[in-house]
Amino acid sequence: MRHINFFSKIEYQEIADVFGLGNIKKIEHFKQGLAAPKALVKTTNGSYVIAKYKIGKGENFKNKPRKSILHEINLLTSLKDLPVPKYLAYKDGKRLLDFKGFGVTVYKYLDGHITNTINEKKAFALGNFLGGFQRQKKRFRGKFADRYKFYDFSISRMKFMKPYAYNQTHKELKAVVKEVERGVILNRLGKNLPRGPIHVDIKSDNELFRGDKLTGIIDFGNFYIGPLILDVGKAIVFNCVKRGKLDGKLVRSFLRGYEKQRLLKRQEINYLKKSILYSIYSHIWLDLYHVPLKLVPETHTLYFVRAFLPAIRDLDKNENFIAEIL
Numbered sequence: 001m002r003h004i005n006f007f008s009k010i011e012y013q014e015i016a017d018v019f020g021l022g023n024i025k026k027i028e029h030f031k032q033g034l035a036a037p038k039a040l041v042k043t044t045n046g047s048y049v050i051a052k053y054k055i056g057k058g059e060n061f062k063n064k065p066r067k068s069i070l071h072e073i074n075l076l077t078s079l080k081d082l083p084v085p086k087y088l089a090y091k092d093g094k095r096l097l098d099f100k101g102f103g104v105t106v107y108k109y110l111d112g113h114i115t116n117t118i119n120e121k122k123a124f125a126l127g128n129f130l131g132g133f134q135r136q137k138k139r140f141r142g143k144f145a146d147r148y149k150f151y152d153f154s155i156s157r158m159k160f161m162k163p164y165a166y167n168q169t170h171k172e173l174k175a176v177v178k179e180v181e182r183g184v185i186l187n188r189l190g191k192n193l194p195r196g197p198i199h200v201d202i203k204s205d206n207e208l209f210r211g212d213k214l215t216g217i218i219d220f221g222n223f224y225i226g227p228l229i230l231d232v233g234k235a236i237v238f239n240c241v242k243r244g245k246l247d248g249k250l251v252r253s254f255l256r257g258y259e260k261q262r263l264l265k266r267q268e269i270n271y272l273k274k275s276i277l278y279s280i281y282s283h284i285w286l287d288l289y290h291v292p293l294k295l296v297p298e299t300h301t302l303y304f305v306r307a308f309l310p311a312i313r314d315l316d317k318n319e320n321f322i323a324e325i326l
Contacts, residue, residue: 006037007052011100016041018097019090019106021048035064036221040109049085049110053103064221069096069103071144072220075197078139082132083110083208083216110216112208118239123250124257125214130202130235131261133217134228137196144197147224151200151282153184165288170298176305177288183281183312187274189227194265197223198231203238229268232258233275234283237308244310246276251325273322276315280308 006029007015013024022045030038036051056063073087073095085107087095097104115122153161158181165181168174199206200222208216240250258264264272287301315321 005052006039007050012039012041012050015050015097015099015104015106016043016048019048019088021045021106047109048088048106049108051105053105055101055103064103066096066103068148069105071147072223073105075140075144075223076220079133079136082129083214084220085110085216085218110208110218112210112215114204114207115209116204118250119212120249120253121212122209122214123239123253125212126202126207126235126239127254127257128260129214129217129257130199130231131258133199134196134231135262137194137228140197140225144223144225149224149226150222150286151230152224152226153188153282153285158184161285161289164292165285167292168288170302172305173288173291173298173301176284176309180281180284180288183277184285187278187281189230189271189275189278190267193227193229193267193271195225196228198226198228199223200226200231200234202231202235227275229264229271229275230279232264232268233272233277234279236276237279237311241308241311245314246311246321248321248325255325269326273315277312280304280312284309
């Protein structure tokens with residue numbers, strides 16, 4: 001299991017003093033996630049989430065360039081009327097603190113709980129959020145173009161990644177590499193699809209609910225400018241799979257919520273099935289590349305292979321699924 005290095009209680013109080021959060025009464029550590037250890041800090045002034053970043057040059061799941069963190073801050077502070085983290089400022093309006101060799105951010109705690117059970121109301125709420133997020137894409141025209149595109153796999157990038165992806169020691173991962181590579185190649189998305197900021201990780205770990213009400217979407221750390229339909233496909237897979245198959249009722253509810261905010265273009269509808277297939281093939285391909293480099297654990301990749309690959313295989317064979325849900 002991955003060891004997570006949090007700050008000490010004294011260090012968290014030092015950070016609280018810089019941001020004017022008050023005296024700390026309680027600290028709870030979040031265990032999920034591959035990067036940026038986060039702690040819920042309850043103080044005399046309220047509850048806050050403090051994130052710790054390892055600043056580095058490379059863009060991966062263990063460190064972040066300073067510019068990448070600032071991009072995330074700028075995105076979230078610019079979004080309107082959405083339940084997302086709003087980063088707090090300290091001296092001179094700065095929101096990224098340099099603290100003992102690490103980067104630190106703080107946002108006010110979003111009240112809600114992570115759930116692994118998605119019903120039609122929650123699926124609608126998630127779709128409604130994503131549509132509302134993507135509807136604001138014009139606000140970011142010309143921005144964030146240099147963000148690292150995690151799931152944009154050119155032919156040359158695939159060629160570079162291939163020796164690492166095929167260098168698996170776990171037999172279950174070895175068995176799927178060729179299938180996953182083929183899935184990425186066959187389901188690439190068109191270059192002229194509508195583009196804008198995409199979250200690429202709207203799954204249970206990053207969703208907060210109170211009952212059926214969505215109270216927060218967190219962790220925009222991997223966002224980049226990409227085809228909007230990819231985010232739709234990823235969110236559908238991560239939230240609408242039941243017993244190894246996509247649940248048509250959940251997918252329909254998700255899309256109804258989405259189109260309350262933003263109507264899909266005909267071109268996007270034509271790519272909907274490919275976007276769902278590509279979303280998981282590309283996700284697993286990136287993980288397969290990272291496993292030999294020790295950037296993600298085998299257990300993390302095995303989870304996605306076991307939880308979502310069966311549903312993708314089923315969808316790949318079902319020629320009528322998209323027509324049935326639309």
